[in-house]
Amino acid sequence: MTPELVKVAAAASDNTWAAIFPELMLACVALLLLVAEIVLPKKFHELIPSIAIAGIVGTFIGLLINFQSAWLGAYTFSGLLHHTMGGQIMRAFFLLAALLVCLLGRVSLAKQAMPRIEFFHLVLIITAAMMLLAQSAHFVMLFVALETVTIGFYILVSYFRTSAASLEAGLKYLVMGALSSGMLLFGIVLLYGIAGNPALKAHTAESMNFGSLAIFLAANPHQFLASIGIVLVLAGVAFKIGAFPFQIWIPDVYQGAPTPVTAFLAVASKAAGFAVLLALAGKDGVFASYGWLVTPVLTVLAAATILFGNVAALTQHNVKRLIGLSGVSHAGFLLLGVIAASSPLAAMATGAVYFYLFAYLFASFAVFGVMTHLAGADDSDQDLDHYTGLAKESPFLAAILAIGLGSLAGIPPLAGFMGKLFVFIAAFQAGARWLLVIAVAGVVISIYYYFGWIKAAFFETWTSPVDSPNTPARPARTPVELAAGIALVALALGSLALGFYPGTFGQLLALR
Amino acid sequence: METTVNHIVVVPYILMEPLIAAALIALFLRRRHNIAAVISVLAAALICFRALKLAFTGLRFEGGFEWLRLGDFALSLGVKYDDLAALMLVIVGVVGLCVHVFSLGYLSHDHAKARYFGGLSMFMFSMIGIVLADNIFMMFIFWELVGFSSYLLIGHWHEKQSASDAAKKAFITNRVGDFGFLLGIIWCYYANGTVNFTELAALGDKHALVFSTAIPLLLFCGAVGKSAQLPLQVWLPDAMEGPTPVSALIHAATMVAAGVYMLCRINVLMVPQALNVIMWTGTVTAIYAALCAVTQRDIKKVLAYSTLSQLGYMVAAFGLGSLATDQEGRTMVVAAGVGAAMFHLTTHAFFKALMFLGSGSVIHGCHHEQDIFKMGGLAKKMPLTFATFTIGVAAIIGMPFLAGFFSKDAILYLAYANNRAVFAVLVFTAVLTSFYMVRLWKLTFLGTPRSEASEHAHEGGLTLTAPLVLLAVLSVIGGYTGIYPKVFNGVFELIPEAHGSAHTVIFATSLVVMLVGSGLALTLYNPAVTDSLEQKSPGLFAALVALKNSFDRVYDYYVAKIQQRFAMLLNFLEQIFLAGVIIRGLAGLVGLVGLGARALHVGNLNAYVYWFLFGAVLLWAYATGALAF
Secondary structure, eight states: OHHHHHHHHHHOOOOGGGGGGHHHHHHHHHHHHHHHHHHHHHGGGGGGGHHHHHHHHHHHHHHHTTSSOOOTTOOOOOTEEEEEEEHHHHHHHHHHHHHHHHHHHHHHHTTTOOOHHHHHHHHHHHHHHHHHHHOBHHHHHHHHHHHHHHHHHHHHHHTTTTOHHHHHHHHHHHHHHHHHHHHHHHHHHHHHHHHTTTTTOOSSSSSTBBBHHHHHHHHHHHHHHHHHHOOOOOOOOHHHTTTTTTTTTTTHHHHOHHHHHHHHHHIIHHHHHHHHHHHHSSSTTGGGGGGHHHHHHHHHHHHHHHHHHHHHHTTTBBHHHHHHHHHHHHHHHHHHHHHHHHHHOOOHHHHHHHHHHHHHHHHHHHHHHHHHOOOSSSOOOBBGGGGGTHHHHHHHHHHHHHHHHHHHTTTTHHHHHHHHHHHHHHHHHOOHHHHHHHHHHHHHHHEEEEEEEHHHHHHOOOOOOSOTTSOOOOOOOOOOHHHHHHHHHHHHHHHHHHOOHHHHHHHHHTOO | HHHHHHHHHHHHHHHHHHHHHHHHHHHOSSSSSHHHHHHHHHHHHHHHHHHHHHHHTOOOEEEEEEEEEEEEEEEEEEEEOHHHHHHHHHHHHHHHHHHHHHHHHHHTOOTTTTHHHHHHHHHHEEEEEHHHHBBBBHHHHHHHHHHHHHHHGGGGGGTSSHHHHHHHHHHHHHHHHHHHHHHHHHHHHHSOOHHHHHHHHHHTTTTOOOOHHHHHHHHHHHHHHHHHTTTSSTTTGGGGOOOHHHHHHHIIIIITHHHHHHHHHTTOOOOOHHHHHHHHHHHHHHHHHHHHHTTOHHHHHHHHHHHHHHHHHHHHHHTTTTOOOOTTHHHHHHHHHHHHHHHHHHHHHHHHHHHHHHHHHHHHHHSOOOOOOOOOOOHHHHHHHHHHHHHHHHHHHHTTTSSHHHHHHHHHHHHHHEEEOHHHHHHHHHHHHHHHHHHHHHHHHOOOOOOOOHOOOOOOOOOHHHHHHHHHHHHTTTTOGSSSOOGHHHTTSSSHHHHHHHHHHHHHHHHHHHHHHHHHHHHHOOOOOOOSHHHHHHHHHHHHHHHHHHHHHHHHHIIIIIIHHHHHHHHHIIIIIIIIIIHHHHHHHHHHHHHHHHHHHHOOHHHHHHHHHHHHHHHHHHHHHHHHH
């Protein structure tokens, strides 16, 4: 037996694997899907997505039951993973997002002549990787998990391979993603190298480990190379969350990707970036001693992101680009929360970021759910004009859309309002006053385009273009199935309930 | 302790059932009129049942939870279920059920029955929220919700211009009062650090409460709006545009009484000066409304002014509690005001709801004729309505041994003991009350029919008559505090009782008052198509009409000549500066930047990569710049 195998066996014998049981479970379900496709006769293939959904629901319930896990606070796998309450919350978040993506995927894939099973397989794998990412305490773990996520997304983005837009989006995402991974990796290597330099105080052989690295950085608070490494790492993460100026890929990729994948990118991938950012830049994070560097960099990013995202979204007519750019602005608001979380003054900031993420999840998936039902055969062509008259034709979808968009815009009493309120209060406590002014201006701008969308759905009627009366009419609205309908209602109710009574949820998220 | 917890569990049911009913109706049953009606009535029946059961188990409890905490500032929602709340909840439950059942018959052919019943359930939800609230802030939330449901229901027949105008008038007038109420809540929180009733009372016991004349007076503004006291009384007579059962429930028995209930809730905050203002407001409202009632021709308007007048009595009773007080005796004597006011509120809820529903029965029978001079002779056509209405009239004019007699005597005694001027005004008001009520009664039911409609009047079905009978019974026995089980003792023990010579004086006064008033009315009014008072003494009649119209005239003048012109000026400024320069200008600027931002996303991968690297370099440059510091 090799030493590694001995280690693995030891880990198995003291049951460390149980710490990542949810991730293992997802991976097993993912493999089961592929096996099922081979084994089951064709007529049963319809059932395979249900296996994925059942697997996610089962994992989710298991996670909730064991929410106060015995592993809380522990490091496992030689310090690769650190199990925290924040990690538990993010695990639940990713599972919820995966569940919704699978539900939307069923609706969306029904309109395409595409293989079905790989889609769900990839969603499960990506989810498992994101769950690990949120708990990683080691740069190797972080990078591997992040790359698993990114590579999975390369395939998912170009999943509709007969569509030129989808393929183009996939290629763009691949190139930009490789570029950002390169940056991130370069930053990690710089940090690794400098922290291993025996000439410096507190140098360490374990410099990929978050704990050892934090000690090293605290001992060398103004190291030039380390600061470059930190900026590059932050730039790599900024790509994930779509912060300005690393947002450039977002409109094209969001437009080209299948709508459920866009939702997955917009919500889960972004949230994964923020989980990493909290672990790195939070007040107990790796870069805590480099606050003098991290805070101004994040502040500039946040201000530019909020302004750019909102202003750029104003002129969009394609709703997928619109929601992508609005998502950029939400990344800006979340950055505000991260900045507050890096300050010891704002106790509630971390909880506020989590709360915001959940509010964003409910609202975004409500909107994406409606988008999925309105998309035609050409998934990338979803125009604001397609929404005209929606309130008359399908009051249900219109109501869900209004609640989702209202929550994204931050209209009380919806969850989005409470999320913004908490983040803004945290930022106020942390003393980021100017950033708050910018954020409020951003909210004002955002109401314009969100309500333009609502206006199209409720107050405008469809007229075919005067110059080309022969253009095909809008794609037909897809009838709402039971499962998707229940999910949409639950999302809308969640947005309402969190807005009316954030109490228990707010307390849960403010734990850390 | 465990049973207490169990009963707190009941509270969400009682509060949420009407809300669920309203939501179901609004979302799914807008066209399924009969199902909607049944659901709403079912919810009302459940409320009534739970309210009675909760009251008679004798358990009292309170508890709440934090709703929202922002730093040191916390808002909580909770329930305070003491004897006061229990009594009010029973009133709301019983009268609410009667009105729901009556509505079944009254609006059986309405084209928007579902909307109506949805509104009623919404109202029940809001009203129960007010009753159960354990702090002023929560009360304010539901306070606004009753205002909203009242708006919906007054404007039920919104095709009628007058109805939608009346709905708006009610809502806006209430907003004026609520502005003061809100200021009072904020001030109270600022001064005392809490708006929870129990915590305020505890602070009062420790002599740690911050007293100020302004806090209770600002809070009283809310009551002035909701209970339609002078000078915000103008909305209540117009609110009679709503369906008659709504007038019975909202504008007679419960919502308008919420102002009085709120005063009783915040009695710990009271100071003598504020009570003085409250007392005089109530007294002036009582006499003013009674004078207005004398000239009315519309059966519902008479009842509306009578409601105003009776609400004036209650408010005056509350204010009277204070006057002979020093610091030591403060609490006790205010409590006497609470007792008298709540007692009258209870009996009034029964007999006024009875009379409103009776008038509804009359209007229904006469095919929507509301002019009492075109009625007459209904005693024979509608014997049951006649009998119950007579009981209602007897109760309100203070016929001995009926409900109104006891509660009115308690108030008169309080006035007699504390302030003779108020006593004189209230006695005169009582004369007027029996005058206009007997006038109404005689013109409507006696003599011969004076119009086609009253010729063919007929008694309504069981849904119309059963609530009348129940309320009539309550109007007879509601004044005997002995019949209430001891569960309401927290309120009824506070009712002041006259002894010895005072007792004789009060008893004699009220008898004389009743006889004089009703005697005058019986002799003056002959069943005729025209108003006898107008014929015999046109000067007096014109003066009374002018008095009634004076407030509306002043407000119209203010709105049309002052507020409207100011608004036009503001509009002009807004068009030029806000809309023109700031909004258009800024929007243009932002739009321009947006176009620039859009141009950035050209779709060219090479450009993206360059931009990406450029961004990284920029960030790096910024970071090294930061490094230089």
